[in-house]
Amino acid sequence: MAPKNDKLQERLQKLQQEYTRKLPARIDGMEEAWRGVLEEGEPLALASLLHDAHGLNGSGAVYGYQNISAIARELEQLLLQLRDSSGEPDARLYERIGELIQALRNAVRLQDQPATPR
Secondary structure (H helix, E strand, O other), X not given: XXXXXXXXXXXXXXXXXXXXHHHHHHHHHHHHHHHHHHHHOOHHHHHHHHHHHHHHHHHXXXXXOHHHHHHHHHHHHHHHHHHHOOOOOOHHHHHHXXXXXXXXXXXXXXXXXXXXXX
């Protein structure tokens, strides 16, 4: 039974490595979407950013990146607040969203090895 378990662990490790390799590009896309929101008030950019934050929230936890997941969870909540706001949102909300996107960038850059995936 050990060889099957070894194969499974090897496959999980490869998936985790692939996920890790793609994280910087995902953050690049989120930064680009945020610029679209800031510069043009682009609703599709906000929807894209919200989708990406939601995805990182869940996938970060699955792949052992608890810190990335926690940052993405807070980002997702603030993006929902922004999306659902009526009138002009508080400037602090915009500032905090920008900080969280930068925090994701830093977390990806500083991340050593994630915990074992679930």
